[in-house]
Amino acid sequence: MIKYFKKRKAWKQEILQRVRGDKAKRKERKQEIAALPESEQKAEVKNDKLLRKEKKQQRKEELKSLNRKERKAEKKEAKMYKKLKNRPRRFTIWSIFAALLLIIFITFGPRAISIVENMAGKYITIDTTSEEADQARATADDVSEKIADEGLVLLKNENNSLPLEDKKINVFGSTAFNFKYGGGGSGASDLSRAVSLFDALKNEGIEYNQELYDYYMGLPEIEASTGDSDTGLIQVAKGMLSSNESEGEPDVSDEALAQAKEYSDNAMIVIQNDAVEATDLSEDELRISDDMRALVEKTAENFNNVTLVVNAGNTLELGFIEEFPSIKSVVWTGIPGPFGTNSLAKVLSGEVNPSGHITDTYAYDVDSSPASENFGDYQYENLDKAYLNYEEGIYVGYRFYETFYQDDEEGYNQAVQFPFGSGLSYTSFDWGIVNQELNSDSIELQVEVTNTGDVAGKDVVQVYYSPPYTPGGIEKSAINLASFEKTKSLEPGESEVLTINYDTRDMASYDMENENYILENGTYEIKLGNNVHEINNTVDFELSEDIVYQKDADTGTEYKNRFTQSEKDLTVLSRNDWEGTYPSDQDDSKVASDKVIERVQEHEFKDDVEMPTTGADNGLKLEDLKGLDYDDPLWSDFLDQLTVDQMIDYVTEAAYHTKEIDEHGIPNTVLMDGPAGFNFFGFKQFEAGAYPAEIAVASTWNKDLAYEMGETIGHEAQTYGIHGWYAPALNVHRSPRGGRNFEYMSEDPVLNGMIGAGMSKGVQDQGVTVFMKHFIMNEQETNARSGMLVWSNEQAMREIHLRPFEMTVKEAGVTGAMSSFSYIDGKWANSALLNGMLREEWGFEGVVTSDAVFGFMEPEKAITSGNDLMLNLLSVPGHQDALEEAYDEHPAAITTGLRNSMHNSLYATLQTYLFD
Structure with a gap:
């Protein structure tokens, strides 16, 4: 082993010297070009690019001529080169935040202090240290493990190879040391109590090969990370900066393999994918790497009973398992929370009988669904916006495969490996x-x-x-x-x-x-x-x-098309003409029509409304309205008391809290992320209950358990002093490549709606506001935060993308929603969606908050379109200025919008346990 380390260190030093040498050459070349006349510089830069491209192509051809062993060695060396070359980027994230803070202070001066306080969570005044809090977390831990127990899915089990008869097992691969317990961004959770896979096996009486474990732990590539987690903001920044490239899977020596064969004929490999908020995945990232395939092949050739564990929130291509008869069993864990390893060990031992079912179609080709044809980076040439065409219509997930191959069983079996809902x-x-x-x-x-x-x-x-x-x-x-x-x-x-x-x-x-x-x-x-x-x-x-x-069955509102004003021409997929209507991004017109440009830019302020009363002295406190209907006349008298300045401050400074207005009895409220357990998106960390990601909750197919999770979260919120929950996330898995698929539940709107409604009702019944999100069509991370125009047709929107939200509103009576980043029908904060569909047609009574604020999200448009609060960490002063300027120009319209926003927000607050 010592000889190995010395050899590896020398190899690494040799590559490091090459990195430094190449860096020096690049610097020297830049200086040479800079010394040339400006008229020659562009030509030299272009020539250098061509040379690099030629060398890259030449290198590809050279790799093809090598045998597999040589090719693997070359790839390993290339990865190490890239890792060493990019090592300084480790400091990039914190450099960005430091620069961001500097910009804030320079731009906003004294007002910058409030921005920094927001990011630091000054207003997040919660107590997670009491004895009651400990008890709440203990209950949360029990529910979390119960969900993981029922959410694990047995996809394959030939010859009843599981549960293990011989309770001894060899665990191969670096992924076992870096088990994925939770997601990133707002879907992150507290993993401080996470149980390592090896501890879980030991606790369940399954003996793992200690020598093989020691072999892996001795490799420099292995860094066990049980319980490590960043705050949501840092995770998102990492996701935006990361290339998502794997560091490679270390090889297993012949000596280690021989010892393992003597130890047991059972072997297990964990396969994963990396997904986090703010980035999507490539097709390659949904396939096992060459290194991992080599490990699978070597393991399958040497052991007769191999278990493959799928520890991923996105559907992976698993066709390779059919090449290896010794892979007798496949267990899907998804992203199972901090105690998912316990559940996996219990399934292996037989203490838990798996009862979960997958929530997506596992196709042999992850890119074979029609939605994959329009997924990625699409930019208008004449409009500073990205766009995305949902040309698949209603044919999302199994709806496509089951319909397209309806009379072609052979074709279906060649396309689909594990159908939606599978589970043994x-x-x-x-x-x-x-x-x-x-x-x-x-x-x-x-x-x-x-x-x-x-x-x-x-x-x-x-x-x-x-x-x-x-x-x-x-x-x-x-x-x-x-x-x-x-x-x-x-x-x-x-x-x-x-x-x-x-x-x-x-x-x-x-x-x-x-x-x-x-x-x-x-x-x-x-x-x-x-x-x-x-x-x-x-x-x-x-x-x-x-x-x-x-008419709507619950509200009596007459149905009408609400999302056709944009006049965006789409060829939407039809089963009557698969070939003629199958989606393609090749025929897209990247030129936005005048109508689209006008739609994006226009906004109607209703200046003909009567100017509301403000600043009245009616002697009312918010508690005086407890138990009254949303449209009770006393609301008008109460809202008359609020000043414009009070309302502007309230709606603009609403990130993770709302402000106290003491003179009117309006309390400060604390609003927290996220779908897998409470977390704060800024820099503040705290201990809280942690649950499986939503995809694993949905894979239980247990509505009662979803309610129990919500009920437990509601109790925990009361214990800590939290009043609102930014969850559940109800968007569909439109494509396997979606970066937040782990945070969403499934490809099916009804499954999302039933599990989401159960979870939401559990929380709401404890007097905590649920903010169902992201309303709507937020299924891609690429370009999402720049305000992407999403185009679809009314049928697909209603039957697929709106359906889970409608079910949750009507079955759980939620009083909160979070709007998405997307421009729906050409509009961010679309009134037809937020007022017409949500409030008028479905009967929603409550508050709508934005998602995290970005530059395209204008508060004056928000509060006059049905978006009540701005989830604003960084731009509060700017938003306050914008509303004040809009008030000067449209006083009645802005005051009315602010008043409606206050009404919606305070009505939701009155339903919380604060007023019990």
Whole structure:
């Protein structure tokens, strides 16, 4: 081993010398070019670029001529070169923040102090140190592990290789030492109590190969990072600066391999991907690296029982496992929280019978979905904005694969490896429909589930529907998730009857031409599935005539198209003409039309409204309105008391808190991220409960457990002094490459809505405001923070992207929402979305906050369009100035907007435990 270290050190020093030499040459070359006449400099720079390109191509050809071993050595050396070359970037992040602080002080002078205080979390006055807080975290830890237990998915288990019969195992790969417990950015959580994989195995009575462990720990590439985490702001900065390139997987020596073979015939490898808020993933990052493949190949060739653990929040290409018969089992953990390793160990030992199901389609090619054709960096040539075309329409995830390959089973099997909803168990179950009530109002099935195996376990009954389709008519997926239920833990031979019901109108499609929802006549096949493709039972529901729904069932608001004013021409995918309508970014017009430019720039201030009263002395306190309806007349008297300055300060300085206005009894509130447990996006860290990422929560397919998680978060909030929660995140997995897929739940809107509604209701029932996010269409990180124009059609928006939010509003009664970065239908803070859809059509009563503020987010447009609070860490003074200037020009419109924002915000505050 000493000889190895000496050899590696010498090799590293040799590469370091090359790095320094090349750096000196580049510096010398720059000086040579700088000494030339300006007219010659550009030509020399161009020639140098051409030479570099030629050398790069030549190098590629040389690598092709090498054998595999030589090629691997060359790649390893290239990676080390790049690592050493970029080493100074470690200081870049803190340099950026230091420079940022300097700019703040120079730009804002005395007012810069408040900005720094916001970033430092001055107003985050919470107590996480009390005995009650310790108890709340202990409860959170229990719930977190319970979710991980039920969220783990068994995808493959040939010859019942799991649970392990021989409780001895070899753990290969550096990834086992850097298990991914949580995500990054706002989806980060406190991992200070995380359990290492090896401790989890030991605690569960599984012996791991200590010599193999020591071998890996002796390698310089290995840095165990259990419990390490940065604040959300730093993680996002790292994500924006990082190239997401792997450092490479160290090889296993022949001696270590021989010892491992003697130790046990069981082997395990953990595969991962790196995803964090602010960056998306490339296709290559969703495939295992050459180094990891080499490790898999070597392990599979030398061991007869190999377990592959998928520790990733994005769907990976897993087709390679079929090349190796010795990979008997595949366990998906997702991003399972700090105790997910305990759950994995319990699944390996058999203490826990896996009952999770995946929430995405695992395709052999991650780029095979139509949404992948329009995912990435698209910039207008004549408008300082990026854009993104959702040309896939309703065909997101399984809706595409199941519809495109509807009559082509062979093609389907070549495209899809693990269908949406897949998940195995250590036992078997039998289903039988014992009662059914199918009518024009509701669909209800009573399904008896019996454990026919030898061990206790839970099962999930997934209910889908296949609607009648007319070629050339309204677009419809061949199959859609309608609902689901999960059993309790059933002992062998035990049965449970599950009642699964949903409104018949939930199967209706949106008709853009007639601006309504419609159930077209014909046969609706109601299907019970183990997953979306493996159907257990089917019953038919016959509808003799069309049923047209003109109004929202809950509010009575008449339906109408709300997102067509932009006149953006899209060719949206149609099952009637797959080839002619299949998305492509090659035909995009990168020139924004005059109408689009006007739409982005225009904003209507309603100056004809009556000027509201301000600064009145009516003697009311906020508590006097407790229990009153949103539209009670007393609200008007209370709002009359607020001054314009008070309202401007309140709506602009609303990052992670809202300000106290003592004279009116308005309290300071604390609002915290995030979906996997409370965290603060700035520089403040604290101990809190930590949960699996949302994708792992959804993979439980357990609505009651989602509620329990929300309930626990609500109790924890009360204990700490937190009043609002920036979560859950309800956006869909539009593409496997989405950087925040770990933070979102699934590719299916109904699954998102059911789990999200359960979680939200649990929190709201404890008197804590839920801010469901990101409303809407925030499925890509690339260009998101520059204000990207997202284009779709009304049907896809309603049936896919709006659906989980609608379900959460109506089923959980949430009083908060967070708008997305996206320009929807050409508008950021789109009134048709925030006022028309959210408030008018769905009946939402509460507050809308922006996401973290960036330059394109103008407060005067926000508060006059339904976005009430600005989640503003850095630009509070500028926003206050902007509102004051807008007030001078549009006094009645701005005052009315501010007043509405205060009404919405304070109504939500009144529903919190502060006023119990």
